Amino acid sequence: MRKLLNTLYVTTPEAYLTKDGENVVIRVKDKDIFRIPVLNIEGIVTFGYMGASPALIKMCAERNVGLCFLSANGQFQGRVSGPIKGNVLLRRIQYRIADDTNKSLEISRLFIAGKIANSRTVIDRFKRDHISSNEQLSLFLSVSDKLKRSKNQALVAESSDALRGIEGEAATTYFSVFNQMIISQCEDFPFSGRNRRPPKDKVNALLSFVYTLLNHEVQSALETVGLDPYVGFLHTDRPGRASLALDMMEELRAYLADRLVLSLINRKQISGKGFVEHGDNGIVMDEDVRKEVLLAWQKRKRETIIHPYLNESVPIGLIPYIQAMLLARFLRNDLDNYPVFLMK
Structure with a gap:
């Protein structure tokens, strides 16, 4: 390892x-x-x-x-980055699959179904640990049920466009209750929905920032195992865009990024005073908040979990590498299916 x-x-x-x-x-x-x-x-x-x-x-x-x-x-x-040293045979397999609509769709379904399943787990955990009122319980049960249906729909989506539509609807459903999972500093961190480029509130600024950190980790992991991070299966090719990194990020967002953002706010590790409006860049964090987020990110990476597929204790920071390694093994036909990362 x-x-x-x-x-x-x-x-x-x-x-x-x-x-x-x-x-x-x-x-x-x-x-x-x-x-x-x-x-x-x-x-x-x-x-x-x-x-x-x-x-x-x-x-x-x-x-x-x-x-x-x-x-x-x-x-x-x-x-x-340095010269490409990845396995050329593995990359040729990756390119052939990326050009095959049906095979690309099979893998993309798993990425998105994993994303929705992990988003649902965040909802269910919060429901179990923090909800007491019947009204809020009913709302979270409804959201959880919708996400379950979306996950099942993703697994049988008939086209990439249909899959993107399912993913978009599931994301809207998930983020519709994200504000209610902020149970501390609520007035300082209002959230009315996901927005970006630029982020229009503090929560979106945090999410975008941590997603950028995650993208760096996933891209590095893909390069390490010999895959081309710029050739994806769901995200279309675009000059300068690491499409495969964006694909693989989907299953990891809720566990590695969203939960960290909620913890930083709810545990009062950061303050709403550390954000400023910065013209065309929207809401940005100051240096102190940025350092606190980075410290929390590094600390989180050192924590260990039992990986759901390997059934071994691993540092959380190695999850992107492990998933990249498993994807490479699947593309080589060493595995019958790609074992998407699922939270427990």
């Missing part, structure tokens, strides 16, 4: 990344403020960075350390 290494998050806007021997060095105003051996990290994510030296970029590419650049508010800007 792959070893879980750290991701280095650089949040200081004036930071410059450079190399010293086998170390990654963060420099601010010509002063070294942090260094870490490159062997101890698997990725670097920067926010509003000033720059990175060619030597540092070369070392990251050679050591397979993903280097991802985000704007100060978490919008994806670019990614640097």
Whole structure:
């Protein structure tokens, strides 16, 4: 099993990344403020960075350390990776399946059914642990039933367009009660529905930010096992879009991202005061909130669970890699079906 290494998050806007021997060095105003051996990290994510030296970029590419650049508010800007070293036979299989409408649809059904099932589990857990009034119980039971029907519909969708319609309707249903799962700081974190580009409220800003972190993890995992993250089965090809990463993210959003956002708010780990309106960028978090979210994200990745398919104890941070590995095995016909990740 792959070893879980750290991701280095650089949040200081004036930071410059450079190399010293086998170390990654963060420099601010010509002063070294942090260094870490490159062997101890698997990725670097920067926010509003000033720059990175060619030597540092070369070392990251050679050591397979993903280097991802985000704007100060978490919008994806670019990614640097080394030469493609994946199994060419595996990628050729991936491309052939991506061009086969029926085979692509079979895999896409599993991604979306998994997403809906995990969203339903979030609803059911909240219903079990926090609901006392009959009115609210009735609402959550209704949402859970709708999501169950949507999951069953996804498994038999007759086209990708039909599947996208089912996914969209299920997402609307799920997010219709997301506001009610915020049981602390309710006035500071109102939520009336999912929106993005730009996020119009604090909850959407958090969701978009954590989804960006998840996308980085999934894309790195796919590259590690030899798959092409830019050729997907449900998300259509578009220059610069990691379509397969977006496909695989679907089954992981509720467990790895949505639950983290709810916990940060409900446990008062972040405050509504740490958000500002930023013109065309919508609502963005300040540096303190961003650091708190990143700390919580890293801590969550170190927690362990029993993987539902492998039946082994694994760090949560390895779930994207495990699912990418299982997808690769399925594409090679080593598995009869792709075992989508399902929350328990």
